[in-house]
Amino acid sequence: MSNSPIAKEVGKRRTFAIISHPDAGKTTITERLLLMGQAISVAGTVKSRKSDRHATSDWMAMEKERGISVTTSVMQFPYRDGMINLLDTPGHEDFSEDTYRTLTAVDSALMVLDGGKGVEPRTIALMDVCRLRDTPIVSFVNKLDRDIRDPIELLDEIEEVLNIKAAPITWPIGCYRDFKGVYHLSRDCIIVYEPGHGHERTESKIIERLDSAEARAHLGDLYDDFVEQLELVQGACHEFDQAAFLKGEMTPVFFGTALGNFGVDQVLDAVVDWAPPPQSRDSHERTVEPVEAPFTGFVFKIQANMDPKHRDRIAFVRICSGRYEKGMKLHHVRTGKDVRIADALTFFAAEREHLEEAWAGDIIGLHNHGTIQIGDTFTEGEKIGFTGIPHFAPELFRRVRLKDPLKSKQLRQGLQELAEEGATQVFFPERNNDIILGAVGVLQFDVVAARLKQEYKVECLYEPINVWSARWVESGDRKKLEEFSNKATDNLAVDGGGHLTYLAPTRVNLSLMEERWPDIKFRATREHH
Numbered sequence: 001m002s003n004s005p006i007a008k009e010v011g012k013r014r015t016f017a018i019i020s021h022p023d024a025g026k027t028t029i030t031e032r033l034l035l036m037g038q039a040i041s042v043a044g045t046v047k048s049r050k051s052d053r054h055a056t057s058d059w060m061a062m063e064k065e066r067g068i069s070v071t072t073s074v075m076q077f078p079y080r081d082g083m084i085n086l087l088d089t090p091g092h093e094d095f096s097e098d099t100y101r102t103l104t105a106v107d108s109a110l111m112v113l114d115g116g117k118g119v120e121p122r123t124i125a126l127m128d129v130c131r132l133r134d135t136p137i138v139s140f141v142n143k144l145d146r147d148i149r150d151p152i153e154l155l156d157e158i159e160e161v162l163n164i165k166a167a168p169i170t171w172p173i174g175c176y177r178d179f180k181g182v183y184h185l186s187r188d189c190i191i192v193y194e195p196g197h198g199h200e201r202t203e204s205k206i207i208e209r210l211d212s213a214e215a216r217a218h219l220g221d222l223y224d225d226f227v228e229q230l231e232l233v234q235g236a237c238h239e240f241d242q243a244a245f246l247k248g249e250m251t252p253v254f255f256g257t258a259l260g261n262f263g264v265d266q267v268l269d270a271v272v273d274w275a276p277p278p279q280s281r282d283s284h285e286r287t288v289e290p291v292e293a294p295f296t297g298f299v300f301k302i303q304a305n306m307d308p309k310h311r312d313r314i315a316f317v318r319i320c321s322g323r324y325e326k327g328m329k330l331h332h333v334r335t336g337k338d339v340r341i342a343d344a345l346t347f348f349a350a351e352r353e354h355l356e357e358a359w360a361g362d363i364i365g366l367h368n369h370g371t372i373q374i375g376d377t378f379t380e381g382e383k384i385g386f387t388g389i390p391h392f393a394p395e396l397f398r399r400v401r402l403k404d405p406l407k408s409k410q411l412r413q414g415l416q417e418l419a420e421e422g423a424t425q426v427f428f429p430e431r432n433n434d435i436i437l438g439a440v441g442v443l444q445f446d447v448v449a450a451r452l453k454q455e456y457k458v459e460c461l462y463e464p465i466n467v468w469s470a471r472w473v474e475s476g477d478r479k480k481l482e483e484f485s486n487k488a489t490d491n492l493a494v495d496g497g498g499h500l501t502y503l504a505p506t507r508v509n510l511s512l513m514e515e516r517w518p519d520i521k522f523r524a525t526r527e528h529h
């Protein structure tokens with residue numbers, strides 16, 4: 001088995017995403033990673049797509065203006081002997097439920113922290129999602145060319161706030177103007193930082209042994225303090241343990257500057273050396289191994305295609321087992337239909353063209369005319385449904401008002417269908433006829449309004465509403481659930497899929513309810529189907 005072509009292809013693959021708070025440096029790191037994968041020759045290429053503006057005013061153009069492109073959603077590039085799949089996790093205005101869901105389609109994640117800021121709110125939220133699958137996390141403390149916080153304090157913060165053990169692999173020597181590189185703790189060598197090479201591939205100079213004359217000369221005045229600090233670090237910090245890393249209990253920590261293209265190669269090496277290849281996946285029926293020959297995969301994201309020649313939507317499929325081959329027939333399990341896939345998109349970053357094959361761990365994009373939903377499973381005929389691709393509780397809510405009251409049927413249908421694509425959710429309160437739209441990112445409200453107008457000929461307005469978060473309600477005790485439903489009617493709703501939901505006006509209210517109703521489960525995620 002282990003020598004089969006499929007085992008070889010699977011073993012080469014690393015599929016990961018970057019988790020970070022906006023402005024920590026995700027885009028900059030992505031560019032440097034592509035540079036290392038020879039996918040681009042000069043850094044700056046990824047950013048420049050953002051300014052590629054178009055004048056049309058429909059929702060696809062809106063997504064385009066904000067740089068949300070299908071082609072940067074997944075970037076595949078070779079590195080050393082491996083094949084890297086980097087899945088984009090939109091962060092600014094384009095942040096959405098898809099950002100969360102993408103993290104259920106990767107085998108590891110790279111956490112990027114701004115060294116001056118440390119752990120920020122979005123990082124915490126994204127880490128919570130990674131924890132659903134105990135996804136292994138590699139950490140990178142960025143912006144060492146600026147003043148950063150005390151690195152020991154940063155590690156403490158990672159451990160305390162994110163509840164994961166932090167094991168430094170490198171340790172920074174100074175920062176800002178004094179940034180001289182990093183010391184590799186287990187290899188006993190200094191990787192020298194030289195400013196001014198941010199946009200090219202360069203080999204860093206290595207100084208062997210901290211007690212060498214060369215190391216002393218390089219550190220100069222910083223030497224004695226650094227040695228002292230290092231003793232403290234080596235005494236107090238965890239040693240890296242790959243088994244704990246693979247269980248999601250420990251994160252190796254690297255330091256550097258993405259802008260200066262320093263340290264990013266060490267992070268990518270860590271992903272190749274330590275992060276897992278494509279992992280097995282649970283379905284309702286059985287666990288699927290990546291090296292099984294028949295193709296299986298699930299849909300984790302649906303997105304507008306920006307190519308004007310294909311103005312459809314693209315369903316992103318994470319391959320869980322087997323091999324995709326151009327022209328093959330796939331079984332769409334939910335609809336029971338077989339479809340011939342002649343033109344799946346693949347995402348090889350260098351040439352970005354239709355590729356002939358893809359393997360477990362890779363992502364392919366299927367053209368979708370409305371039949372594919374988030375969470376759908378594709379196979380070569382087997383009737384299984386993958387689990388672990390949840391809906392996430394929205395964080396923003398608006399009451400939807402119609403401009404033309406006679407169109408309420410179209411509005412409901414439109415909102416329900418758009419919710420099925422997975423970027424928004426719709427709630428129908430039990431006590432009145434309001435319609436409430438929920439989303440994780442604010443751009444989605446504009447997208448929905450524009451699409452309702454264009455695809456359903458319905459014009460709507462949004463009003464603020466006093467909802468803090470939603471929780472799907474469940475209980476093994478039917479009597480208790482009934483009692484709860486009667487008492488909490490004012491805050492109950494059903495979502496687009498008919499599931500009972502509690503709309504909490506405040507965080508405090510939710511905690512109170514959880515305390516008062518111990519037999520009721522308030523879930524922040526809900527499985528599809």
Ligand code: GDP
Binds near residue numbers: 022024027
């Ligand atoms: P994103 O929002 O996480 O994608 O962050 P970006 O990659 O767009 O970076 C945000 C800002 O930080 C940009 O102005 C970058 O040039 C800057 N930046 C990123 N990495 C570094 C770094 O290592 N050092 C410094 N000084 N600035 C950086």
